[in-house]
Amino acid sequence: MRRNRHLRTSELQKLLPPHRSRLSIQGKRDRAEGLGYRRLPWKSGEDEELRRAAPTKGATAIHHILPHRSPWEINLRAKALGISLFNYHEKPLAIIGEHLADSIRQRAREDGLSIRGLDCELGTGGYFTNVAAHRARRGSGPYMPAIRKAIAFFEAELVTGPDGTITINWKDE
Known part of the structure; x- marks a missing residue:
């Protein structure tokens, strides 16, 4: 236990006889x-790995590279190193191919609302998520009850063009 005190209890449990419980x-x-848990000092190689992975990965993904x-x-x-880790909210929003839902999803992103948060707020059961x-x-076609809920939520309106296409008029733009 003394040699491996840098390991978490669950990791240490795997090295000891099977009758040893986590609590013991x-x-x-x-x-x-x-014998207490001691954090190992960071090595320069780990810092370099962190710097290399930070633009494309968050902390959880980097944990897979540095599992300890x-x-x-x-x-x-x-x-501490002044590195910004990747934030999935900065990733471009995927275009799903349904123009009304795409514009509502984009509006939610601009307003700082996650797509899942939008579904929860509107009670649309994952419509905008997937x-x-x-x-x-x-x-x-689009599921208009969910679209109408979003239109009311964002205080916008649906507009039908001369060619029959439906678009959203965002009143604050």
Whole structure:
């Protein structure tokens, strides 16, 4: 246990005989001098790996590259080094092929609302998260009850063009 004190209790449990429970290992650590969990100092190679992965990966993905570092430790180290980790909210929004749903999803993103948060707020059961994309692939039209809820939520209006196409008029633009 002393040699591997840098490991978490769950990792240490795998190295010890199977009859040792997680609680017994943790109790032993708490009572014995020098057996407590100690964070290992960061090595320059780990810092370089963190710098290399940060533009395209978040803390959880980097944890897969550096499995002995928790996402929390990775976030702390990145902050200490002045590195910004990848934020999936900065990733471009996927175009799903249903123009009304796409414009509502884009508006939600601009307003700082996640797509899942939009579905929760409107009670649309995942329509904007994934159902609209499935409907677009099948060739089905938009599910207008969900579209109308979003239009009311954003205080916009549906406008039918002279050629019969339906668009959204965002009143604040």
